[in-house]
Amino acid sequence: MLGNVKGLFDLTGRVAVVTGAGSGLGQGIAEGYSQMGAAVSVVDINPEAAQDTADGINAAGGQAIAVQCDVTQPDQVQAAVAHTLQEFDKIDILVASAGIGDRALAEDMTFGQWERVMSINLTGVWLFDQEVGRHMIERGQGGRIINMSSIGGTVGATTGNANYCASKGGIDAMTRCLAIEWAKHNILVNAIAPSHTRTPLIKKLMQDKPEVRTYFLGNIPLGRLGEVVDVVGPAIFLASDAAAFVTGHVLLADGGHTAK
Ligand SMILES: NC(=O)c1ccc[n+]([C@@H]2O[C@H](COP(=O)([O-])OP(=O)(O)OC[C@H]3O[C@@H](n4cnc5c(N)ncnc54)[C@H](O)[C@@H]3O)[C@@H](O)[C@H]2O)c1
Numbered sequence: 001m002l003g004n005v006k007g008l009f010d011l012t013g014r015v016a017v018v019t020g021a022g023s024g025l026g027q028g029i030a031e032g033y034s035q036m037g038a039a040v041s042v043v044d045i046n047p048e049a050a051q052d053t054a055d056g057i058n059a060a061g062g063q064a065i066a067v068q069c070d071v072t073q074p075d076q077v078q079a080a081v082a083h084t085l086q087e088f089d090k091i092d093i094l095v096a097s098a099g100i101g102d103r104a105l106a107e108d109m110t111f112g113q114w115e116r117v118m119s120i121n122l123t124g125v126w127l128f129d130q131e132v133g134r135h136m137i138e139r140g141q142g143g144r145i146i147n148m149s150s151i152g153g154t155v156g157a158t159t160g161n162a163n164y165c166a167s168k169g170g171i172d173a174m175t176r177c178l179a180i181e182w183a184k185h186n187i188l189v190n191a192i193a194p195s196h197t198r199t200p201l202i203k204k205l206m207q208d209k210p211e212v213r214t215y216f217l218g219n220i221p222l223g224r225l226g227e228v229v230d231v232v233g234p235a236i237f238l239a240s241d242a243a244a245f246v247t248g249h250v251l252l253a254d255g256g257h258t259a260k
Contacts, residue, residue: 008242012037015088016239017081019071019128020098022049024199025148028228029095029235034062036236038093041084043067045098071098071124081131090139093239094132096125097148099167101201103160114163121167122174129178133187142186144239145178147171149191151254158215168193172250179248188247190238195219195254197226221256230255 016033020026022044030040034057042057042064044050050066057064065087069080084091099121102113125147136143152161153168171191179189196202196216206213216225234253237243252258 009236009240010037011093011236011239014038014092014239015041015084015090016093016095017041017043017084017091017128017132018095018097019043019069019124020096020148021053022046024097024201025194025197025228025231026095026097027053028232029097030064031057031060032229032232032236033093033239034060034064036240038239039063039088041065041067041080041088041091043069043071043080043098045070071096071128072119074127077124077127077131081128081135085135090141091132091135091143092141093144093146094128095146095148095235095239096128098124099148099150099201101161101164103158103164105160106162109160109163117163118167118170121164122170125171126174129174129189133178133182136187137182137185140185142188144243145187145189146235146238147175147189147191149175149193149250151193151195151252151257153191153193153250154252154258158212175250176248183247188238188243190243190246190248191250192231192234192238193250193252193254193258194226194231195252195257197228197231197253199228219257219260220254221260224255226253226255 018030021030021042042054047068054064054066149171150168152165153172175191
């Protein structure tokens with residue numbers, strides 16, 4: 001007879017760092033982890049947004065701190081991890097969700113657009129993975145690292161996204177490498193790859209160009225856009241004891257987008 005299966009998803013007593021948690025998917029995951037019992041370090045470049053998320057969690061009876069950090073800056077990443085450890089003593093879970101898009105047709109894309117997207121979406125994830133990974137190795141109790149990828153790491157996604165898709169393909173490859181390197185430390189490294197999901201990131205794009213919404217919907221066999229909660233469930237699973245034998249995986253939360 002199996003033991004307590006419901007308990008496999010419980011995160012009571014765990015400490016999670018979530019980057020980009022001032023908005024969208026990061027915010028939803030921070031709130032979801034809190035509901036599952038974890039204390040959360042809410043990291044964002046926007047201090048008011050981080051504070052709002054942390055205040056919401058604390059007001060609901062959870063435990064959260066807000067930490068301002070630009071994920072592209074190694075000294076700020078080190079300080080954010082140190083601040084979290086000062087407050088909570090340990091880190092069990094990292095979700096690296098901070099990311100942006102900056103579209104342009106490939107022939108028009110500037111070097112600045114390429115560099116900015118790569119540095120936030122890929123270098124920023126690497127810096128957090130490395131810094132939190134160092135802590136997890138030193139602590140010797142394993143851990144979970146979840147990197148926010150996109151269907152753009154697997155398929156060409158939409159026109160004008162060469163920088164974005166390159167950054168997400170990089171995340172998928174890096175996730176597999178870290179999973180192998182850190183398996184001996186029981187640090188499980190996975191990624192989540194959502195399709196078009198209704199967050200501030202794409203809401204504005206759809207408002208500005210209604211035809212984009214039609215295009216997005218046409219990509220998704222389930223016939224609807226993703227909602228934040230559609231990514232929160234996979235993030236809870238990957239952080240929990242239910243995923244104890246899952247590492248190096250890119251979990252597609254995409255309504256069938258990439259199955260086509
Ligand atoms: N929404 C989607 O359709 C979708 C689909 C696939 C993947 N994603 C990925 O999910 C992640 C989150 O996207 P979202 O939709 O929640 O976007 P969002 O714009 O709602 O949230 C992104 C957050 O990241 C923060 N951020 C931006 N640059 C930062 C930096 N340099 N340092 C620290 N924080 C920074 C922003 O302030 C914001 O709070 C991104 O990596 C994105 O690529 C989103």
